[in-house]
Amino acid sequence: MNHKFDFDLERVVQEITSKDAKLVLIQLPEGIKMYAEEIVSFLVKNTKATIIVSGESNWGGCDVALNEARNLNVDLLVHFGHAPFIKADFSILYVEVKDLTDFHVLLQQSLDSLKTFNKIGLVASIQHLHTLPDVQLFYEKHGKTVSIPSKKGFAAYDGHVVGCEYNALKTIDDKVDCFIVIGNNFHSLGAALSVQKPVFLIDVYNMDVVNMEPLKQKIVKQRAMALAKMKDARTIGIIIGTKPGQKFGTYQILKERLEKLGKNVVVLTMNEVTQEKLTNFYNIQGFIELACPRIAIEDYGKYDKPILTMKEAFVLLNANSWEDLLVNGFL
Ligand code: SF4
Numbered sequence: 001m002n003h004k005f006d007f008d009l010e011r012v013v014q015e016i017t018s019k020d021a022k023l024v025l026i027q028l029p030e031g032i033k034m035y036a037e038e039i040v041s042f043l044v045k046n047t048k049a050t051i052i053v054s055g056e057s058n059w060g061g062c063d064v065a066l067n068e069a070r071n072l073n074v075d076l077l078v079h080f081g082h083a084p085f086i087k088a089d090f091s092i093l094y095v096e097v098k099d100l101t102d103f104h105v106l107l108q109q110s111l112d113s114l115k116t117f118n119k120i121g122l123v124a125s126i127q128h129l130h131t132l133p134d135v136q137l138f139y140e141k142h143g144k145t146v147s148i149p150s151k152k153g154f155a156a157y158d159g160h161v162v163g164c165e166y167n168a169l170k171t172i173d174d175k176v177d178c179f180i181v182i183g184n185n186f187h188s189l190g191a192a193l194s195v196q197k198p199v200f201l202i203d204v205y206n207m208d209v210v211n212m213e214p215l216k217q218k219i220v221k222q223r224a225m226a227l228a229k230m231k232d233a234r235t236i237g238i239i240i241g242t243k244p245g246q247k248f249g250t251y252q253i254l255k256e257r258l259e260k261l262g263k264n265v266v267v268l269t270m271n272e273v274t275q276e277k278l279t280n281f282y283n284i285q286g287f288i289e290l291a292c293p294r295i296a297i298e299d300y301g302k303y304d305k306p307i308l309t310m311k312e313a314f315v316l317l318n319a320n321s322w323e324d325l326l327v328n329g330f331l
Contacts, residue, residue: 003205005032005127006098006131010041012078015093016047021075027054027065029081032097039080046178049075057272059292060163061085061154062245064092083126083156086144086245090306099127103182103204110209113200114178119145121169121176123161123191125183128204132159135202147172162186164195164248164331173197185210190294192216194329219297223330226296226306230316233285233306235264241291242271249290249310257317275303288313293331 016024024043028036040051052072054065061082068092069077077092084094106190114120120139124132128165136146148159149168155161161169163186169179188201192212199212230236237256238251255265266284269270270277273295278287289296296307311330314320 004100005035007035007039007080008095008097009039009046012043012093012095013046015078016043016049016076019076019091021047021049021091023052023074024049024078025052025054025061025065025069025072025074026078027056027058027080029058031286032081034323035140038045042158053246059172061094061293062164063243064088064245066244082125083160083162085154085156085162088244092195096126096129098130099204101245103131103202103207104138106204106207106209107135110180110200110202111142112138113209113211114144114180117177117198118143119147119176119178120201121147121149121172121179121195123149123169123179123181123187124160125161125181125187126156128182131182135180138192139180149175154293161191163187163190164292166191166329166331169195170329185215186294186298188212188322188331189298191221193219193297194331196327219300220326220330222300223297223312223325224322226308226323227312227315227322229306230286230308234265235266235282235284237284237287238265238267239273239287239289240267240269240272241289241319242269243291246291248293251290254288254290254310254313262318273307277303278303297330 004297020134036053054068062085064079067090078093080095081097101258120302122136122153139146140299149172152168154165154166169191178199179191180200181191182202184205188199192199193216201210201212203210208293236256240251251267258265273291275290288308290310315322
């Protein structure tokens with residue numbers, strides 16, 4: 001189905017004008033790159049600035065095109081589709097983009113799945129965050145108690161869910177019977193892998209209500225397999241992510257502890273982790289990635305060799321337990 005978005009372009013025009021920006025770089029997430037022409041036309045018509053669109057991938061608020069912006073010497077970087085994630089010494093405008101799709105029919109449909117759950121924890125990805133008050137009202141009218149968790153960590157707002165940040169949900173895990181995530185599979189799977197209570201997705205993209213438990217169980221099995229394979233690796237690559245907001249953990253501790261276990265370690269940097277890049281490191285049998293934790297988890301099938309997240313690496317090092325991951329989450 002076609003989604004209708006609010007790109008808040010009047011605010012972008014205002015910012016360009018007030019900064020008297022002559023050269024502007026805009027960044028769009030993959031799902032909205034198709035609107036590039038429409039956005040550029042509007043900005044060109046309503047400002048005096050030259051607009052350049054970054055053709056690189058953009059997966060999250062962590063993925064801010066600072067290097068491109070500095071290389072091009074632009075006056076302003078406009079990052080669409082995510083909430084502020086990092087602080088940088090550069091002029092960045094985050095434009096969060098609202099998805100205006102009406103999904104009321106899904107709320108009605110979800111009541112069937114929620115029959116046995118009275119207390120609901122409610123969160124949404126940034127595109128749907130503006131719908132939370134209405135959704136809360138809907139469920140309360142149907143006799144449910146709704147809790148929206150306060151923001152924590154990388155989440156910019158109360159009830160805001162980010163792919164690598166579920167601590168807010170954990171704070172209400174023992175107070176609710178289940179969670180509802182409004183958005184897509186990515187955020188709801190992350191939630192399911194982080195909390196103990198059942199997670200349901202209001203899937204605004206496929207117009208469906210999805211119980212995340214079967215997918216969670218499949219992923220947990222895959223993670224167990226990745227850990228088991230990693231035990232046999234003689235040489236391990238630790239991948240440091242070079243995107244501005246992807247600095248998860250420190251490689252030195254991992255390196256020292258892996259070497260104590262008798263492993264050879266090669267520390268690598270990557271801006272984007274791909275199978276093609278990993279293939280060239282032929283003599284490395286497995287990787288630990290300190291970039292986005294979702295790369296290892298989400299893209300399991302894409303890679304020939306096992307890839308662990310930092311949390312999983314500590315299980316390999318016997319510094320944490322598998323049971324702890326199951327209880328406290330993989331992210
Ligand atoms: S690190 Fe990964 S999950 Fe977190 S914001 Fe970036 S792309 Fe999203």
